[in-house]
Amino acid sequence: MTDEKILNLIGVSKSFFGAEVLHQINLDVQKGEILGLVGENGAGKSTLMNILGGILPPDSGTMELKGLPYLPSDPKDADRAGIAFIHQELSLFSNLTVAENMFIDELPTGVLWSVRFDRIRAEAAEYITKFGVNTSPDAKVETLSMGIRQTIEITKALIKNAEIIIFDEPTTSLSQTEKDNLFEIIAHLKKQGVTIIYISHILEDVFFLCDRIAVLRDGNLVGVNQKNSVIKNQVIKMMVGRDINQVYPTIQKNIGEIVYRVCDIQQGRSVRNVSFELRVGEIVGLFGLMGAGRTELVRCMFGVDPFDKGEIEFKGKQYRKLNPEICIENGIAFITEDRRQEGLLMPKSVKDNIVLANLNNLCQSFGMVSSQKEDQEADTVIKELNVKVQNKNRQAAKNLSGGNQQKVVIAKWLLKNPSIFIMDEPTRGVDVGAKYEIYTIINNMAKNGSSILFISSEMEELMGVCDRIMVMNKGRIVADIPKNDYSQEKIISYAIGGGN
Ligand SMILES: Nc1ncnc2c1ncn2[C@@H]1O[C@H](COP(=O)(O)OP(=O)(O)OP(=O)(O)O)[C@@H](O)[C@H]1O
Ligand SMILES: [Mg+2]
Incomplete structure (x- = not known):
């Protein structure tokens, strides 16, 4: 990680139906770091990332990417700026093939705009080998495990040379092995200088992966912690605004017939x-x-x-x-x-x-x-x-x-x-x-x-x-x-x- 700021958010706010869900967020992201983003359900994590990814415009505030003003008008704009977003619910088309999904955003066309399927198949095959994805270009996405689907999403980001990749709760449908693979891929990306923003409710994972941990509560950024300077309970307290002493409720009950x-x-x-x-x-x-x-x-x-x-x-x-x-x-x-x-x-x-x-x-x-x-x-x-x-x-x-x-x-x-x-x-x-x-x-x-x-x-x-x-x-x-x-x-x- 370097000290170079790749991204800077200044006073970003957003409301829905008159209720503010993000309040004046100031956050910087360092080039090559893995920044964790945590907070309770509805704290505003996905919304903030949707603004970064060009899915939603902010109501107010500004953003800078590599020192220049950044305001994507749509997700493609964010793509072009080098920001990729792996969503909470994956967004592949399950009835299309792996190759079609990989190039869906920019299908190469030939004579009379006919899609060059031969070309996308060949290119997809190359990427599949390069990134070690365990599938074939012709496989229909609906037949693939969640882990493989996610690797395809990541591959899509890499094809576009993304410099910042946002992961919104990437592990919810993964097996342990798939999760281990994902963490290896993330570590590898970091080594190559890619910046990662990682959202998850599994705090153990956030502590394991991330260099810094930003905490959102009710639309406010309540703190950004260096991983080594906080313990899990402190982060939980920042998230919910109180101590949580008991994880499992106890109750007296009878078991019958x-x-x-x-x-x-x-x-x-x-x-x-x-x-x-x-x-x-x-x-x-x-x-x-x-x-x-x-x-x-x-x-x-x-x-x-x-x-x-x-x-x-x-x-x-x-x-x-x-x-x-x-x-x-x-x-x-x-x-x-x-x-x-x-x-x-x-x-x-x-x-x-x-x-x-x-x-x-x-x-x-x-x-x-x-x-x-x-x-x-x-x-x-x-x-x-x-x-x-x-x-x-x-x-x-x-x-x-x-x-x-x-x-x-x-x-x-x-x-x-x-x-x-x-x-x-x-x-x-x-x-x-x-x-x-x-x-x-x-x-x-x-x-x-x-x-x-x-x-x-x-x-x-x-x-x-x-x-x-x-x-x-x-x-x-x-x-x-x-x-x-x-x-x-x-x-x-x-x-x-x-x-x-
Ligand atoms: N398009 C929308 N229209 C109306 N309200 C929205 C919209 N998108 C998000 N919200 C609201 O904004 C708030 C923040 O939602 P967001 O999805 O950012 O939360 P989150 O931190 O990602 O939560 P989770 O951990 O459950 O995914 C929520 O209260 C949600 O209801
Ligand atoms: Mg979310």
Whole structure:
């Protein structure tokens, strides 16, 4: 790292619906550094980067790039200035090939503007070899893992010779190996003098990677720390404005009779001879490495995908075939891992998204939806989950911050007061404070008699919240560990297939 300033923000402010979400931000970025950017959900991290990336204009303030005034009019402008943005939700076109995606912004054309597919394939192949991406130019993006998709995004940035690369929560959908690879790529980029801005809620990663850590709170830049001069708790305190002493809430509750049973379920090679039960008031963790079959299993449980063999039993009935409607009618809820694709209606308002799952309960005797009731319900949920929204009627779900989108997905189902709640990575992308809120809600639901199946890749979180943890490996449940028997070593050794 040199002392050379590559970027300087002076008094940058931004409001939405009359509410200021960035207030007079002054921030400089050194050439060749990795600058961490942290803050609670809705603190303004993505908005600030959207301004840098030419997606949004600032309301006031100025920016300088290498000492010259910088005000990109659109993302292409930012590209040309050497600033690339790897988004919180990746932006590749899943129905196009790797090669097409790599050159989508500037497709080379030949006679009569026909796209030179031969050329982009050949060039893509070169880059794939150069950057060691494990795929082929002709592979459709939808068939690729998140890690590979992300490497393609990074490759796109490098093709354009980006000097500053912004990563907005890049690891949320990556396996451990993919994450390790990403960190290696970032370290390599730094060596070559590329400047990195790295946004994440995983503070361990930020401390590991970054040279300095900038903290945003409620749209204010509350400090920029040299990595070695602060500890994690101080950064958390700066983020939330108070000490957080307790990470997991404790609650007294009773566990009752069996309410849900999975009997010998099989689906191809992904789910094999899986049997288990859920009891009233129980929070059951499901741990496994990426590819262990957790998501496939819960998709069968909610009738999203069919299973080949076995049955599922609830409310005194056995099912060999399921569909989501039957599940919902019987009080089963499912939060998917992919909130963008499946959890929300992105163009609809925040309020619509919250009340949609609950329309039946809101209907009055004439079959009309009461808008006053809708308002009340939405307000209660927004308050309970502390959803940060500027205007619930006018703001589209897609314009909520990433973590707040996740809260709305949870809110949507909460209103239905489900008796069985299947949650696939519910706290992914959610800040420390909001995690605590979500754990508290899960606990209260269990106390009131719901059963929760909680899938997470964060073992600590499962150990903090669950009454027992089931571990999956290669499609099978290989262990069912009660709370008084928890140890990280034990859980991981089952997950990697070693047993105990
Ligand atoms: N296009 C938009 N229209 C209206 N409000 C918006 C828009 N984009 C962002 N906001 C609001 O600005 C605030 C900051 O959002 P931003 O996405 O920058 O947060 P963030 O720090 O990235 O949070 P997260 O960690 O959840 O991703 C939020 O309250 C959000 O609702
Ligand atoms: Mg964000």
